[in-house]
Amino acid sequence: MSLIEVNNISKSYRINKRPKGIPGMLANLFVPKYEMRQAVKEVSFQIEKGDMVGFIGPNGAGKSTTIKMLSGILYPDKGEIKVNGYVPYKQRKEYVGSIGVVFGQKSQLQWDLPVIDSFELLKAIYRIPEEKYRKNLDRFVQMLDMGNFLQQPVRQLSLGQRMRADIVAALLHSPEIVFFDEPTIGVDVVGKETIRNFIKELNAEDEVTMLFTTHDMQDIEKVCEKLIVIDKGEKIYDGSLLGIREKYGTTRQLDVEFAGIEHIAPIANVEMVELDELDGRKKRFVFENKQVQINDLMNFLLQNYRVRDISISEPEIEGIIRKIYNGEVITT
Amino acid sequence: MRNDTLNVIGVYTKTIMKAWFQYKVDAVLRSLAVFLREATGIIVIYFTLLKFDSLNGWNMYEMFFLFSLLFLTYGIMILFFTGLRDFGRTVRDGSFDRFILRPRGLLFQIIFVNADWFAAIGHGGLGLVLFLISAGKVGVSWNLGLALYYIVTILGGVLIQGAIFLFLATLNIYLMETNSLKELFYWNMRKFAGYPISVFHKSVQALLIYVVPFAFVNYFPCQFLLRKEDMGQYPEIFMYMTPFIGVGMFAVAYLFWKYSIRFYKSSGN
Numbered sequence: 001m002s003l004i005e006v007n008n009i010s011k012s013y014r015i016n017k018r019p020k021g022i023p024g025m026l027a028n029l030f031v032p033k034y035e036m037r038q039a040v041k042e043v044s045f046q047i048e049k050g051d052m053v054g055f056i057g058p059n060g061a062g063k064s065t066t067i068k069m070l071s072g073i074l075y076p077d078k079g080e081i082k083v084n085g086y087v088p089y090k091q092r093k094e095y096v097g098s099i100g101v102v103f104g105q106k107s108q109l110q111w112d113l114p115v116i117d118s119f120e121l122l123k124a125i126y127r128i129p130e131e132k133y134r135k136n137l138d139r140f141v142q143m144l145d146m147g148n149f150l151q152q153p154v155r156q157l158s159l160g161q162r163m164r165a166d167i168v169a170a171l172l173h174s175p176e177i178v179f180f181d182e183p184t185i186g187v188d189v190v191g192k193e194t195i196r197n198f199i200k201e202l203n204a205e206d207e208v209t210m211l212f213t214t215h216d217m218q219d220i221e222k223v224c225e226k227l228i229v230i231d232k233g234e235k236i237y238d239g240s241l242l243g244i245r246e247k248y249g250t251t252r253q254l255d256v257e258f259a260g261i262e263h264i265a266p267i268a269n270v271e272m273v274e275l276d277e278l279d280g281r282k283k284r285f286v287f288e289n290k291q292v293q294i295n296d297l298m299n300f301l302l303q304n305y306r307v308r309d310i311s312i313s314e315p316e317i318e319g320i321i322r323k324i325y326n327g328e329v330i331t332t
Numbered sequence: 333m334r335n336d337t338l339n340v341i342g343v344y345t346k347t348i349m350k351a352w353f354q355y356k357v358d359a360v361l362r363s364l365a366v367f368l369r370e371a372t373g374i375i376v377i378y379f380t381l382l383k384f385d386s387l388n389g390w391n392m393y394e395m396f397f398l399f400s401l402l403f404l405t406y407g408i409m410i411l412f413f414t415g416l417r418d419f420g421r422t423v424r425d426g427s428f429d430r431f432i433l434r435p436r437g438l439l440f441q442i443i444f445v446n447a448d449w450f451a452a453i454g455h456g457g458l459g460l461v462l463f464l465i466s467a468g469k470v471g472v473s474w475n476l477g478l479a480l481y482y483i484v485t486i487l488g489g490v491l492i493q494g495a496i497f498l499f500l501a502t503l504n505i506y507l508m509e510t511n512s513l514k515e516l517f518y519w520n521m522r523k524f525a526g527y528p529i530s531v532f533h534k535s536v537q538a539l540l541i542y543v544v545p546f547a548f549v550n551y552f553p554c555q556f557l558l559r560k561e562d563m564g565q566y567p568e569i570f571m572y573m574t575p576f577i578g579v580g581m582f583a584v585a586y587l588f589w590k591y592s593i594r595f596y597k598s599s600g601n
Contacts, residue, residue: 092432113350113354124342124344
């Protein structure tokens with residue numbers, strides 16, 4: 001049995017549909033019209049202990065709803081969830097002690113007080129023994145380089161500092177499972193890197209199971225081994241990061257630097273992009289794997305033009321994901 | 333286990349106090365502002381009674397005595413139930429989700445995570461001042477029994493108002509916003525309760541006795557101590573019912589809360 005078992009869960013919201021204009025507003029006041037919107041449709045998946053899973057999808061795909069059901073905030077309408085032997089929404093108090101949740105958009109720290117005060121409060125709430133608290137705090141503070149702002153009020157922190165403090169806040173009680181909902185949102189490049197390294201280290205050393213949502217594909221590429229993609233409430237991919245490349249990464253690209261300014265005639269099935277607007281020496285050729293043989297294209301270019309440099313690049317996960325979101329790739 | 337609960341309440345309270353004292357001057361001024369705002373209502377009554385001597389047989393000190401219970405109970409009540417007063421905001425901004433994620437009772441967290449000391453000091457302070465002014469001049473010969481009655485009455489009054497707050501907070505789960513209901517059923521009713529209810533039309537009296545029972549917070553307990561003539565039109569037993577109504581109402585409100593919480597919908601991101 002897996003650590004996290006999700007079986008056919010569905011969740012709908014009732015949305016008040018307001019007709020336009022003042023008559024509509026009045027009508028709505030007396031006879032409100034509701035419409036059900038299905039946020040999650042029969043989603044199932046399993047996550048094993050120690051897994052690091054990226055959970056992605058466009059805005060409104062149902063990610064947050066799923067995370068909220070997994071963490072016990074929402075009841076699913078249909079289906080079952082079992083995490084670590086608990087049913088989250090039924091055994092709340094017993095369950096939540098074993099999980100940590102980071103909402104990147106919503107801090108759980110005391111706004112007016114120094115960071116350390118929020119940690120002390122959590123120590124009492126989660127009944128963390130003194131020794132364990134010290135050990136965790138010292139370790140995390142060192143790993144995330146937080147020593148210099150621990151005594152500062154949260155309101156004075158930068159977004160990156162606040163996010164690091166929020167991550168520590170969710171981990172002080174040594175949860176076995178951590179849900180991250182956009183843990184790098186709004187954080188600068190260096191800050192993101194710090195957070196990613198921290199998450200990776202924690203996963204490797206403590207075998208903490210992690211599920212995290214993000215819109216930053218770099219997060220996924222650098223941190224996750226497994227990927228679950230949902231769109232319009234339905235799961236459309238569940239597997240390894242490598243797998244998604246093999247399955248959907250059907251385009252390749254060839255970056256070519258020409259020796260001189262070349263005018264290149266259109267090539268069938270190949271899209272050409274100017275990389276260097278100024279003199280037109282660098283061009284990118286994008287094509288479908290199935291339609292064009294890479295050897296043929298290279299030979300054609302080398303024979304007909306003077307080429308200085310040539311490089312093949314793998315499709316970026318980001319590009320693949322974008323295509324999936326846009327419906328350009330049919331998923332099954 | 334009990335120790336642990338007290339410990340976490342202690343840490344919550346320490347955190348609240350620390351946050352308040354981040355802004356010391358503001359803390360003092362805000363308490364004063366609440367005090368003065370509420371005191372203006374009393375001053376109006378003071379000048380009215382200078383002219384009319386009494387209201388339905390109640391003189392100025394008796395009126396102050398009546399008022400003092402209203403303020404004292406509110407001052408104590410708000411220390412415990414600030415979280416219920418602000419519950420609508422807690423739900424809307426998603427903070428309630430965080431409560432769900434912590435291994436403590438939900439109502440426990442709502443009650444102990446916040447306490448509006450400004451309101452408590454402002455209202456409670458005014459109540460205390462009014463009590464000290466009037467207690468010696470309303471013809472009550474205080475003894476241990478009466479003091480006990482008074483304390484139990486305050487606790488009952490706290491529970492009655494706490495139950496109203498809990499009930500209105502629970503409605504947030506269904507309605508998202510209940511401030512106007514609170515304005516209508518709590519604050520407006522409370523304005524009536526500043527006067528002996530016998531001066532009002534029967535329908536208003538019925539409201540204050542049976543619907544939003546403010547009459548049991550101050551009017552009937554005062555009648556037990558003062559025995560004014562207008563008590564004749566009400567059953568004697570009303571003077572002894574405050575603690576029972578408090579406990580009963582709170583129990584019902586608590587069951588309503590327990591039943592409703594499963595319908596909670598997170599506010600979304």
